[in-house]
Amino acid sequence: MLFLSKKQDWLGNIRGDVLAGTVVALALIPEAIAFSIIAGVDPKVGLYASFCIAVITAFVGGRPGMISAATGAMALLMVSLVKEHGLQYLLAATLLTGVLQIFAGYLKVGSLMSFVSRSVVTGFVNALAILIFMAQLPELTHVTWHVYAMTASGLAIIYLFPYIPVIGKSLPSPLVCIVVLTGVSIYLNLDIHTVGDMGQLPDALPIFLWPEVPLTLETLQIIFPYSAGLAMVGLLESLMTATIIDDLTDTSSDKNRECKGQGLANIGAGLLGGMAGCAMIGQSVINIKSGGRGRLSTLIAGSFLLIMVVFLDEWISRIPMAALVAVMIMVSIGTFSWRSIVNLKQYPLSTNVVMVMTVIVVVWTHNLAMGVFVGVLLASLFFANKISHFMCVESELDDETNTRTYHVIGQIFFNSADKFIAAFDFKEAVDKVVIDLHRAHFWDITSVTALDKAVIKFRREGADVELIGMNEATTTIIDRFGVHDKPEEIEKIMGGH
Amino acid sequence: MNTDKNRVLACIDGSTLSEAVCDYAAWIARRVDAPLKLLHTIDHHPETAPKSDLSGNIGVDSRDHLLEEIISLEQQRSKLQLQQGKLQLQAAKERVKQAGVADPIVNQRHGSLVESLIELEDSIRVLVLGLRGKVHENQPDKIGAKLESIIRSLHRPILVVNAAFKTPERIMIAYDGSKAAEKAVDMVATSPLYHGLTCHLVSVSKDDGSIEKLLEDAANKLRNAGDIKVIAKKLQGKPEQALCEYQETHNIDLTVMGAYSHTRLHDLLLGSFTARMLLNTKKPLLLLR
Numbered sequence: 001m002l003f004l005s006k007k008q009d010w011l012g013n014i015r016g017d018v019l020a021g022t023v024v025a026l027a028l029i030p031e032a033i034a035f036s037i038i039a040g041v042d043p044k045v046g047l048y049a050s051f052c053i054a055v056i057t058a059f060v061g062g063r064p065g066m067i068s069a070a071t072g073a074m075a076l077l078m079v080s081l082v083k084e085h086g087l088q089y090l091l092a093a094t095l096l097t098g099v100l101q102i103f104a105g106y107l108k109v110g111s112l113m114s115f116v117s118r119s120v121v122t123g124f125v126n127a128l129a130i131l132i133f134m135a136q137l138p139e140l141t142h143v144t145w146h147v148y149a150m151t152a153s154g155l156a157i158i159y160l161f162p163y164i165p166v167i168g169k170s171l172p173s174p175l176v177c178i179v180v181l182t183g184v185s186i187y188l189n190l191d192i193h194t195v196g197d198m199g200q201l202p203d204a205l206p207i208f209l210w211p212e213v214p215l216t217l218e219t220l221q222i223i224f225p226y227s228a229g230l231a232m233v234g235l236l237e238s239l240m241t242a243t244i245i246d247d248l249t250d251t252s253s254d255k256n257r258e259c260k261g262q263g264l265a266n267i268g269a270g271l272l273g274g275m276a277g278c279a280m281i282g283q284s285v286i287n288i289k290s291g292g293r294g295r296l297s298t299l300i301a302g303s304f305l306l307i308m309v310v311f312l313d314e315w316i317s318r319i320p321m322a323a324l325v326a327v328m329i330m331v332s333i334g335t336f337s338w339r340s341i342v343n344l345k346q347y348p349l350s351t352n353v354v355m356v357m358t359v360i361v362v363v364w365t366h367n368l369a370m371g372v373f374v375g376v377l378l379a380s381l382f383f384a385n386k387i388s389h390f391m392c393v394e395s396e397l398d399d400e401t402n403t404r405t406y407h408v409i410g411q412i413f414f415n416s417a418d419k420f421i422a423a424f425d426f427k428e429a430v431d432k433v434v435i436d437l438h439r440a441h442f443w444d445i446t447s448v449t450a451l452d453k454a455v456i457k458f459r460r461e462g463a464d465v466e467l468i469g470m471n472e473a474t475t476t477i478i479d480r481f482g483v484h485d486k487p488e489e490i491e492k493i494m495g496g497h
Numbered sequence: 498m499n500t501d502k503n504r505v506l507a508c509i510d511g512s513t514l515s516e517a518v519c520d521y522a523a524w525i526a527r528r529v530d531a532p533l534k535l536l537h538t539i540d541h542h543p544e545t546a547p548k549s550d551l552s553g554n555i556g557v558d559s560r561d562h563l564l565e566e567i568i569s570l571e572q573q574r575s576k577l578q579l580q581q582g583k584l585q586l587q588a589a590k591e592r593v594k595q596a597g598v599a600d601p602i603v604n605q606r607h608g609s610l611v612e613s614l615i616e617l618e619d620s621i622r623v624l625v626l627g628l629r630g631k632v633h634e635n636q637p638d639k640i641g642a643k644l645e646s647i648i649r650s651l652h653r654p655i656l657v658v659n660a661a662f663k664t665p666e667r668i669m670i671a672y673d674g675s676k677a678a679e680k681a682v683d684m685v686a687t688s689p690l691y692h693g694l695t696c697h698l699v700s701v702s703k704d705d706g707s708i709e710k711l712l713e714d715a716a717n718k719l720r721n722a723g724d725i726k727v728i729a730k731k732l733q734g735k736p737e738q739a740l741c742e743y744q745e746t747h748n749i750d751l752t753v754m755g756a757y758s759h760t761r762l763h764d765l766l767l768g769s770f771t772a773r774m775l776l777n778t779k780k781p782l783l784l785l786r
Contacts, residue, residue, distance in 0.1 A: 012544030020546075023553045064544075162552035172553025248564055250571070251543045282555055289563050291549025334555025 009064045013293045020292025021300025024067055024283055026175045028054070028305050029316070030327040031283070032070045033195055038135045039075040039275055040082040041090065042199035046070040047309050048206040049094075049274025054302025056265035057279075062257030063242040064295045065249065067283040068265060069302075072132045073233050074276050076366045081226045089223055091211035094270035096220075096227035097234065101263030104235055110255030113239045119351045120375035121240055122340045123358025125281060127371055128237070129336035130363055136325045136332075139193065146190050147322045154181050154326025172290075174327045181323035182315070195324065196317030203313050205306070206272040231263075232369040234278035238262050241279035248288050282331040350382040388416035391440075393423035403432040413443035417450035426457050433458045438469030503531045504602075506617065507593075507625040508610065510537065511585040512634050514627030519589045520662030521781065522625040523596035528690045531622055534602040535589045537582040538610045539575065547571060579605065611646050621653045628659035628775065640775050648756050648771070648784055654684070655756075655784045657775060665750035665781075669697040671740055671774075674711045677755025681785050682715045685753060686722035695726040699743055701736040737773045744780055756784035 028050050036046030050069035057068040082090050104110075140147065154177045161173035185192060195201070213219050242253045258279075266276050287297055309316060344352050354375050362371030391410030398405070404425075412420050435454070442448055451467075458465045507522035509515045519535070526533035547570040586603045593601045606613045614624065626647070633639040648655055670685060672678045682698070685691050698716050702708045709731065716729040732739040744752065756771040757764070764772070774782060 008544045012542070013546060016546045016549050019549060019551060023551050027553055158554050159556060162550075162554065168552065170551050172551055174553050244560065248560075248567060249543055250541075250567075285555055285560050285563065286553055288546075288567075289549075289555070289559070290551050290553065291546035293544050293546050330554055330556070333557060334559050337560070338558045339561055 009295050011294070011296070013291075014296065016291035017294045017296035018300055020287050020290035021297040022304055023172045023290045024287045024292065024297065024301040025304035025308065026172050027283060027286055027327070028067070028069055028301060029309060030174070030178065030319075030324040031072075031280070031331065032305070033198070033316075034135070034324050034328050035070045035072050035075040036275070037198050038072060039078050039090075041087055041275060042201075043195060044200050044202040045087065045090075045273065045275050046075075047202050047274075047305070048272050049269040049277050051302050051306040051309075052206065052269045052272050052274050053265040053277045054298050054305065056268045057261050058295045058299035058302065060257070060264050061261035061295075061298070062254035062259075063245055063279075064253075065284070065287060065293045065297055066238075066241055066245050066253075066258075066279050067287050067298055067301055068238065068262065068277060068279045069283065070275055070277040071234075071237065071280050072135060073128055073237050073368050074230055074278055076131060076135070077229050077233060078226060078275065079366075081223070085222060088212045089219070090275060091270050091273065092213045092219065093223040093226045093230065094266055094274070094276040095211065096223055097230040097276045098263040098266030098268075098270060100227055100231035101235060101266060102260050103263075104231065105256050105258075105260030105263060108256050109235065110239060110259050113243070113255060115376055115380075116236075116240075116372065117354065117376070117379045119347075119355040120358050120372055120379060121243075122337050123355040123375050124236070124240060124362070124368060124372060125335055125337055126340060126355070127359045127362030127368060128281065129332045130359065131366065131368075132328060132335065133332040134363075136328050139321050139325045144192070147192055147320075147325075150181055150185070150190075150192070150320060150322035151326050151329070154178075154323050155329060157181075158326060158330050174330065177326055178319055178323045181326070182319050185320040185322075186318060190320070193321040194317060195319045195321065198321070201313045201317055202306075202309050205310060206274070208271055209273055211270065229367060229369055230266075230276045233367070234262055234266070234276065235259055236368065236372055237281070238279035241281050241284050244281060245284055245288060248285075249293060282335045285334065350386075354379045354382065384413070384415045387411050388413070388419065391416045391419060393420070395425075397430070401432065402430050403434060404428065404430045405434040405436060407436045407438075408440040410439075411441050411443060412447035412450070414446040417446045420447070421450050421454055424454050424458070426461055429461070430463050432464045432466070434466045434468060436468050440469075503622045504534045504620050505529070505531050505623050505625065506534050506536055506614075506621045507589070508536050508538075508614075508627070509585050509589045510627070510630050511581065512627055512629065512631045514629065514658055515585065515589065516592060517658045517660060517662050518625050518627050519592045520596060521656055521658050523593040523598045524662070524664065525623055525625065525656070525690060526593075526598050526601075527596070528692075529622070529688065532600070532602060533593055533598045534604055534620075535586055535593070536613065536617070537586050537603075537605050538613045539578045539582060539605065539607050540609050541571070541575070541607065547574065575607075609643070611643055611650060614647055615650055618651055618653065621651070623654045623656060624651065625656045625658060628657050638776070640772070644775070645757070645772065648786065649761075652786050655786075657782045657784060659775075659781060660779060663750055665694065667695045667697065667747065667749050668751045668753060669699055669740070669744060669747075669749040670715075671736075671752060671754035672698050672700045672712060672715060673702070673736075673755075674700070674708055675755060675758060677758050677785055679715070681753045681755060682718055684785065685725070686719050692724045695728065697743070697747060697749060698727060698729045699732060699740065700730070701732045701734065701739045736770060737777050740774070741777050741779070744778065749780055751781050751783060752778060753783045753785070756786055 032046035032050040033043040036043045053068045078090055157177040157180060158173045161176050162168040238258055239255055242258055246253055262278055357378055358371045358375035361374045362368050393406055393408050395404055395406045455465045505522050505526040507518050522533055582605050590601050590603055629641045633641060670681050696719055700708055700712050712729050716727050719725050719727045
């Protein structure tokens, strides 16, 4: 299944895919270089990775038209590994990341994405945008005014060039920005940072090499925490990007295949001397905007990137960093969901808290996985809290027999169990208590214990207790939905409402 | 969804063959007394981009703007297609009504034709469709792009229409002794569609032993079925050529045959007899899977 693809995925949109792939390749070069610099490795590591990941995901990915390459989210996670142990350990960690992702694909982790709510996704992309922006700051501090002027004019070119009639919409403005700024800096002979200052650029095609690390348990102990984080962040960003493209193109994608595809791509990157990567939200949106839809666009983007880099390395090393910073600021602006700020006013507080907390945790830890973890956790707690409100206890007293009847309606689980107990009046002196559970749903053991507790308390006060409708109520204690998820079973369980 | 299992389903796409498709469908519906359904599908082609903007930049909320832009483009396009489809269906409905079908059902669906047909398969008795759709309309050396996958994925009789309507009087069964051919004979024998027609039972083969006996048996089966005149004939030569020549010399109006009995791989290597027949024949083919 992994290598199967429909003919129309490849050839359904040849012209659009080739053009869009070219535009994306041009935009990928500055990103790959910028992210290598974030990770603290030579630009060639990011460029090889981008080539390799794009080409492999074109064939084995689950989402046609999605662009995967070296990314900032991943680069941020490897900083300390590179600093403490060097490049070879990064390559080994990249390999292991791929293996973990393939496992995740076979364990169908892709379907777990349904636990990641909309506000967590928004928080994730906002945090990503902030991280990309923050990563540009070192290039913008302690520099001469030339750099600010270059960056500002770069941004002006990127956003204003498309308004020029005819050529505006047919030439990618980030490319124009880079070409113009490089020309200006060479012409004026400015003394500012260029890509060449940042490390080695590729001058040949990548070659197959096994990471030079000792194959010991110690190595595994070093790389495993990094690989696990990389695998998780990579899958999260890839699956989120896949969902975004699903929405944009009104088509569906195979999320588990995407997990395996990302894994294979990372293994490939590790073996060709590249860093780990994943899907890129910004580039994928650029691809769709440029008219790319099929697998061909991703393949063109990857291969064209490598061809250009290998043949133009002389020129690429002379690109001023200010031009790259301008492109990356554009990516950051484009990735950020500005609408989410406007929406803060309309959305419920719990949703906003989830979104903002996700952002804060990510920016704090520089780890997107942590942010998503906190976001999902908060969202689940808020959800449990909301559901616990759907419980009420009504009661009536029969004076003749001195019997109090409680009617319990709603959801009883760990979060509403205390409220459930508090609803009973244990101080009232009655002879008999009837608890009607026909319309109550017991979801877990905590709720059953709470019921037991209530019964015991009543008995201690000297009342006889009768439970009615117990069978209906306890059928809801279901651990696994297998036989129970048919419509008629759901009707039986939820029948009380 | 209607559970009526016995529909004649005609696929309309506004190409030149659509009128003939209506006529043949009406003819079948009246002869077998089955309800007729006219189907038009709106294929969305999500694999192609509606527009491309190579400016390569992303700005404030460009994701949301891009989504809105694509949605409105697609909405306009779909509205237009819906409208066109409605007109085509209206014309088709008038046509089959004039041909005497009392109350044809019209249906418009989104998605590719193949998908829609697979979903509707249970309610189909006979499927009628044109040899070529709009895309290949003026290319006589091509058959419709989706025809093969439709024939391969459905397990109902399919009438492939390739010329203007002519009330069938003489039909031909391409008989090779295979199971599919046997089924074709059974169907012709039992269906009211063929009552009162002349049936040429034709076999093309090199060896002359076993097939003759089978041919005779099949001819007898048809004769016993009642109101069918049977002429059994054995031919020599290349099957598709011999059959097409026979069609012309004997004025055959409709050919019944099995279709795509081999796997795709076999056909890829050796070529498919069905595909060659579809290309070469001048008369409608009723294909059985």
